[in-house]
Amino acid sequence: MTRDIAPDKKLLFKVHMPKSVDGPLLETLHSGFIGQGTKVDEFEEKLRAYFNHEHVVTVNSGTSALQLALRLANVGPGDEVISTPMTCTATNMPVLAMGAKLVWADSNPVTGLIDAESIRSKITEKTKAIIMVHFGGLPCDIDGINALAQEHQIKTIEDGAHAFGVSYKGKKVGCHSDFVMFSLQAIKHITTIDGGLLFCKNAEDYKRAVLLRWYGIDRNAKRKEFRCEENIAEFGYKFHMNDICAVIGIEQLKYVDDLLQRHRDNQLFYDERLKAIPGIQLIPKPSDIVSCPWLYVLHVTDGRRNDFMAWMDTQNVMASRVHERNDIHDAFAESNCQLPGVDTFNASQVSIPVGWWITDDDRAYIADKIEEFSQTFVQ
Ligand SMILES: Cc1ncc(COP(=O)(O)O)c(C=O)c1O
Structure with a gap:
């Protein structure tokens, strides 16, 4: 199938894929190891340095990162999650996947960003999490919403799919809330073809995220023979990033x-x-x-x-x-x-x-x- 777009059209989106990806990509592709391995580790190390954030977890999509964040926030059936409808469906589908109820808060009519006062009016004893979306890359009132969430002991999740590299009050988006997600899908600021990032504020959530992205199994645990020897404490997902995507991400970060x-x-x-x-x-x-x-x-x-x-x-x-x-x-x-x-x-x-x-x-x-x-x- 061809796409019917005039060649000189001024496009809204374009894939950035530098030629310099070719060498490392082919090398990894034929290395005999293309799953989650050393390239994923290296990509995460570089992301930690780039964001100055300790707890960065790569996954296979931004949507997976959001679902993982909701799981870490202990969102489940009977719980409510406050979010905005003014976003990609990918922001909100994971809430339904967790069996929770979405409660819409209103937006600022000019910026389209979720409004802290509207959130306040929607909080109930069932509210477990708040999702804020930085629409277009413009950050929400992150501090205001986090202060409100702390008052009520509710977790916050930033959907930063549009906001890679944006700074808010002197620190990169990624460093402010309990959980922050980025998308590395095809047309985002940087791409791994498909991929996502989850940033966790606290170390316990981070450790759990690393397990839950791959069936709840610790890939780095010492073992006698193979990976499934040890007990799996709780069920996990198949959300991990692979080395092919990671090697593209490593190259993208240079630009x-x-x-x-x-x-x-x-x-x-x-x-x-x-x-x-x-x-x-x-x-x-x-x-x-x-x-x-x-x-x-x-x-x-x-x-x-x-x-x-x-x-x-x-x-x-x-x-x-x-x-x-x-x-x-x-x-x-x-x-x-x-x-x-x-x-x-x-x-x-x-x-x-x-x-x-x-x-x-x-x-x-x-x-x-x-x-x-x-x-x-x-x-
Ligand atoms: C606002 C927003 N949230 C979430 C996502 C989901 O990201 P992904 O496509 O990596 O799953 C997107 C993606 O395209 C998005 O625009």
Whole structure:
């Protein structure tokens, strides 16, 4: 199957796969060991240094990392987890997989991020965890939500799938909450084709995560003959990363800071160029973050968002809502409630290309086209 996209289309997403991956990848591929081994260990070591965080666990997807976090937070049937519908379905499916009930909190109508006061109003004695999603790469009120969670002895999970390399109050996202997850899926800031990361604040959770990602078995335990000799204390999953994915990740990490810087530069360019265009509302960024957005999200006001996407398409620029609110799906029907902030955000939000592949010429062209749209369609 071929994908029907014009070759010069300004894309929202692009896979970063440097040629320098080829050598190490082929070497590992033919090494006779392609499961979870020394390359996974090496990748984790490099991630620990990159994030300055002791407890990094690689897994086979961001979705697995979220499910593992929920398990470590002891979420199960009868429990409630507060989350947002304004995200990828992958954020919320693991809650259902654990047999727990999703309780939606509302979003800030401008940023789309989960709102701490709305979370407060949804906490009950059954609440076990709160999930916050850094939509587009813009961090939520991490400190505010963690303080609220601590008051009620609830665990917090950050979905950082869009926020690799973002800093919040002087530390990288990954270092603030009980559990933080990243996705290394094909089109994220860095990719291992598929993969995920789980960061655990405390050492006990980390040790348990290492066991649970592979059937509850300690791969490093001393053994006489083979791996299944010792007792398995509790059931685990087949969530581990393999050496093929890890060797790609090791190579990707060498480039990531330059890529992130380009995301950041493109964002700053748009912030300046688009700030005074009628019919376009930008999302303010707090001064205590260093962002490198996965999405450049803006609002097209006056009910013109769909016209905007259609117009940009005719101009060869991809513009998309990227994620549909999850609460339209029957799978989440049990959680339905009024969410005026989500309604407002979702009615006008749209993302434009911002990643490392967007050149100076591309971003100037995209800004020109947005200006042209505004002059043509907005009275
Ligand atoms: C916000 C969000 N959360 C979770 C995920 C799940 O990550 P993965 O695809 O690695 O399972 C994604 C992925 O694409 C995402 O965008």
